Amino acid sequence: MYVQGDVAPTDLQASFAEQHNGLLGAAFPGVLYLITGLHSGYVGLTVELREHAPPVDDTWEEVVEAAYRPAGEVALVSWGGDSCWPLDLTGTDCRVRYNALRMDEANEVDTRLDDEPQVDRYLLQFWPAPPAPDRVLKQTSDVAAYWHNATGK
Template sequence: MRTLFDGKVFVSYRQIYVDSGSDFGGDMYATFAGQSNGLAGGAVPGLLFLVTGLHTGDVTFTVELHESAPPVDDSWEDIVEVSFTPAGPKVSLDEWDGESWPLELAQVPYRVRYSATGMDAGAELDTPDDDDLGPDRYLLQFWPDTPCPDAVVKQTSDQADYWHGVARKVPTPSAPTAEQPAP
């Protein structure tokens, strides 16, 4: 296991991202199209849209790279998995306001586990005082794997329940037909 990032990140509007040159366009719902989990949107190639409990402020965030699937740590309150393949060689953990940290990831398919604790407390607090850390914390784990559907591994918080419900209402994009060519 190698730690790629360990520190605090500033979240805005309950958002933080892993991006690799995606064509995101700012449509949060597109990142969850066809998914059952609402915490880690992986439907836009080259992008992970990550939801937090805290609305605005600093949270503790760790990113790890593993050679194979790590054991699930049941001490986390909410755990989801998605597939992710970098769209380009430069991958970064990005705050909403533009601050970013490079992540040393090869351009291969990964399985990603996003684990959270304290999402309800973060949502209740909304925005901490300037130098205070939010009560929620997050772990993002990558390992090489073939792409497969997303999964809710564990859900205990009301926030995760809410966001999973939102994601499940986002329609799966339809495949282009002869009458409707791809854009």
């Protein structure tokens, strides 16, 4: 998945350049890449627009954060661009937290058909904040470890 505005996604590797986390690619201005455990099919995802930083919820197995500045009309876009959902974000700097649950199980399933039960789920939270480096707040799965290591940090 992506979050994007007037800027088209760049390649995957460039989206994680100079980052410590490998799940939320925010290195390219105006674009976020979101990595999931599932290779193909829909995942559970909730998006929250907050006024302030929420407390970290310990029920999530993976938690990463990065800076983001929206560019134009922002939307959550499925891989390949088949579906999109508008997000009410302005051009203000913000912080984004990406929370994940059951990435390893989803990776084992690989592909989820529409009539099959949901495996992994995610929470994407935005709030106004000045730019700051990305960071990994919690990592428990092998999938997250793989992607964090793939950034080269």
